[in-house]
Amino acid sequence: MSEETTKPSNFIRNIIKADNESGKHGGRVHTRFPPEPNGYLHIGHAKSICLNFGLANDYDGLCNLRFDDTNPQKENEEFVNAIKEDVRWLGFDWQERLFFSSNYFEQLYTYAVQLIEQGNAYVCDLNAEQTREYRGTLTEPGKNSPYRDRSIAENLDLFSRMRAGEFVDGSKLLRAKIDMASPNVNMRDPALYRIRHDVVHHQTGTEWCIYPMYDYTHCLSDSIEGITHSVCTLEFADHRPLYDWFLDTLKVECHPQQIEFSRLNLQYSITSKRKLTKLVEEGLVEGWSDPRMSTISGMRRRGYPAAAIREFCERIGVTKSDNSVEMEILDACIRENLNENATRAMVVLDPVKVIITNYPEDKTEELIAPKHPQNESMGTRVVPFSRELYIDRADFKEEANNKFKRLVKDKEVRLRNAYVIRCDEVIKDEKGEITELHCSYDPATLGANPEGRKVKGVIHWVSAAHGVKAEVRLYDRLFNHPHPDSDKEVDDFTVHLNSDSLVTLTESVVERSLVDAQAGTVYQFEREGYFCADSELCRDGKLVFNRTVTLRDTWAKIA
């Protein structure tokens, strides 16, 4: 795709268009997605991934995957691998451009030495608490560190000894010498390097005992990679002067442009890595890929198609304004995709037995049903019909007004893809619970409307002898508060956890064609919703389906 694109405009695309016209970066577009491997990616990252890779794609540019791995205490290889898998699954390709900030540690060290030589950085002996005190507050300027005016020679010596491991953690810091009175606290002599012994970095092992800070590392990594547009979220806008300061002060050739956009806030979910980590670590969910999680791996296991997530990221747009996106937009994207692509099936979630009293006991018909009612090319499936069936308990009432378009005692209903039946008798146990419905079928109604009467209701069913038992997991939103992580009334967001977010059905019966369901495949269980064969729980012939999303249900609103 070139610049002549149909994608909706946004302010970043406008900047790129203007840059391309003025020749600012030589007409190049080179972005990067820079995750820190300290957790799994979530829907907010998906927005950033789609933006960065999408921009590169639309303007014939490139997008790198770069792990921002400067804090070995929180990072590990598991996260690196999970992130790569998620980005790839989302449909993006970094080709040979997989990088780590740690690839540049040596270069970064050299730049730091240059800063010291230029008199732009110094080694500071203040401890953490003192550093904070010297920094001042938002409304009061800070004051200069007593170590600020060490000689260049002393700084050079100290810094090389920091690297050599002569000093203990926290005893020294390399700091930029900028302005302790800056109204922007980020400019008050920010830390460049801290000392960290006793940690093994997932990429560099124990080679280093000093690690560079984000602000220092990020801009230079961008510059080294020849990034043109360094897109990040709004909270980094205050860091932009620092981003530019490092690049200007070091007089590097490539000076990328940092552009900030607002992060996604999805209602009834959480997009904070720290809080998602808490859910996992405290066992409040079944791991990072729990289908209720807003993680990419959770959504994948839930059955959300990658294309639907990409479409969602497209629809919500990119701006700098605070937002609160309704879950309905995501749901609409999921349904739109799955309605078009998912094979149809009949599944009885909560079975009650139906006996067709006028149907021969030993007979079975192999009825043919389309895999998709609007798309013949998807083919057909065989649905066995016999004397004993299951229908859903919710699809029967002994008495109901004619708004209830399902089975009612002494009334008729259409069995989807099969015959019209009438309920003649209701059998109950001693507790009054319905155990069987005795019905009669009209043999003339297979693929034809009954003579002289209209049957408007259609319900789904499964042949008792041919259906297969399965576990069905009904998922709902994980939280029952639209903004669980910004409710100032409570001190712990977990109080907003929805206790009904998972309802497990163990007695469901699926039609025979589903026994071979491949993990990850999403089906439409007609009249119920979209369900995905679980990738972790379908084992040894056991069938487990996750509800991806329900069908739109206008009846539920009325009833």
Add this chain to the structure above:
RNA sequence: UGGGGUAUCGCCAAGCGGUAAGGCACAAGGUUUUGAUCCUUGCAUCCCCAGGUUCGAAUCCUGGUACCCCAGCCA
């Protein structure tokens, strides 16, 4: 008068001085062997507020107001 950012329909969001796109949601019809899908129609005389400039302002100017972010040796 610490700094930075944002304010257009319930939600998201175009708009860049020429007279308010689109999507979601919602409402009303039609088709339908999924109360699904699909189709049709409706849905901001008004763009945070108040002044001003202009033939003309959501777009420019001035002054307010509200909300978000920043004081990690996290990113």
